[in-house]
Amino acid sequence: MSKIIKNLKQFSTSNDRFEGAHLLCPGCAHSIIVRELLNCTDDNLVIANATGCLEVCTAVYPHTSWDASWIHIGFENAATAASGAEAMYKTLKRKGRLKDPNKPVKFVAFGGDGATYDIGFQFLSGAVERGHDFTYICLDNEVYANTGGQRSSSTPRGASTTTTPAGRVSYGNKKYKKDMVAIMAAHGAPYVAQVAPNKWKDMVKKYQKALATKGPVYINAMSACTTEWKFPADKTIDISDMGTDSLVFPLYEIENGTKLTITYRPKNIVPVRDYLGVQGRFKHLFKKENEHVIEEMQKAVNEKWELLQRREEVGV
Amino acid sequence: MEYKGWDQVEAGAVLPSFSQKSCDVVNQKQEERNYADTNSYTASVSDWRVFKPVFNKDVCIDCQNCWVFCPDTAIVSRDKAMLGIDYDHCKGCGICAEVCPTNPKSLIMFFENEENEEVLSQWPEKKKKEK
Structure with a gap:
């Protein structure tokens, strides 16, 4: 049974199951995303967590921040742990060995972008292909933030990271960001979506839909990182706003691998330049010799938005 | 322990x-x-804080924006009303003050060593909209 959330006031009566005093940086968007997932449902949750910022900071011995069943597993196999738990639950239910078989249990896996795009890619692909009933949420901060900011395959073009530093000869990362949402949709997953923490209602709706969907669900959550994106801690929501309004992070969902719906259309589309300008990792792009990268990025964003709109129109 | x-x-x-x-x-x-x-x-992570948010109940409209965007579960909301800040868990990131929609803001960041009562008595006046 899903919880009905009409407005923010009613949502605020939820009892938090994610406790404070975890050790994530002040202003980290990870905990906003996670809190909303735990608050949007009344069901019991089994959470598998890949290594990454979220795991390292929420379960520092001797404290845990989780009021739900939570397991930490290796860097690559959050999806595997969730699918294993789900398979075991199904078996125990069939054999009649559950104490409360009618109580709904949902299986959720959290992973950072490193654990999802790079290291856990094969495992996630396998779990989605096997069709386990679980939700995978990727907290996409576009960098290996926990180990000091190395580039991942989610890092956008032009970003300066510790392994792709910008300087005299380089403008930072030269590769384009991997389109993970499209890859997961191509697996034929029943529900795939992209969310951002600033649009809380859109996020809650997608979470609830994801938990209600039977089968594997992949959600890509934009998570602004104050440390590696280099902006002041209080600007997390502002930067997320800019990300969604400049269409660098368009909010959309894909059902059954084909039916695409855009869930948020910004009234005023902000130029990508503005989104880049507020982040320290793109500072070097505003030098004269690097201006072409911004133009290329704007072009890529426009093309992607055009593609999304056309796909929505045609319904494929 | x-x-x-x-x-x-x-x-x-x-x-x-x-x-x-x-x-x-x-x-x-x-x-x-x-x-x-x-x-x-x-x-408690209260020793992380350099700036602290101070809550003014008189200006607050209970919109709960701060509650939903707080990363540290440090905004105490009960029965649709905002009660205050849990200073044990607040890290002073300032998101709550940033997303507060009232005029003047009902959450403002101050230095950690300032007294809450003193700050509340000198709360800024309503600002006129610039045209």
Whole structure:
């Protein structure tokens, strides 16, 4: 049974199951995303967590921040742990060995972008292909933030990271960001979506839909990182706003691998330049010799938005 | 609580969130729960703070924007009303003050060593909209 959330006031009566005093940086968007997932449902949750910022900071011995069943597993196999738990639950239910078989249990896996795009890619692909009933949420901060900011395959073009530093000869990362949402949709997953923490209602709706969907669900959550994106801690929501309004992070969902719906259309589309300008990792792009990268990025964003709109129109 | 040494921690350790069996956490408010010592609710990160948010009840419209965007579960909201800030868990990131929509803001960041009463008595006046 899903919880009905009409407005923010009613949502605020939820009892938090994610406790404070975890050790994530002040202003980290990870905990906003996670809190909303735990608050949007009344069901019991089994959470598998890949290594990454979220795991390292929420379960520092001797404290845990989780009021739900939570397991930490290796860097690559959050999806595997969730699918294993789900398979075991199904078996125990069939054999009649559950104490409360009618109580709904949902299986959720959290992973950072490193654990999802790079290291856990094969495992996630396998779990989605096997069709386990679980939700995978990727907290996409576009960098290996926990180990000091190395580039991942989610890092956008032009970003300066510790392994792709910008300087005299380089403008930072030269590769384009991997389109993970499209890859997961191509697996034929029943529900795939992209969310951002600033649009809380859109996020809650997608979470609830994801938990209600039977089968594997992949959600890509934009998570602004104050440390590696280099902006002041209080600007997390502002930067997320800019990300969604400049269409660098368009909010959309894909059902059954084909039916695409855009869930948020910004009234005023902000130029990508503005989104880049507020982040320290793109500072070097505003030098004269690097201006072409911004133009290329704007072009890529426009093309992607055009593609999304056309796909929505045609319904494929 | 008593800390174990590095050689006393058992591999694959379990950290219980509650001291007794808890089945109905979703319907319990935070103050009603029986937290174990190993729950981070019992810990504090207040020493991380350089700036602290101060809450002015008179200006607040209970929109709950601060509650939904707080990364540290440090905004105390009960029965659709904003009650205040949990200074044990607040890290002073300033998101709550940033998303506050009222004029003047009902949450403003001040230096950690300033007194709340003093600050509240000098709350800024309503600003006129610039045209």
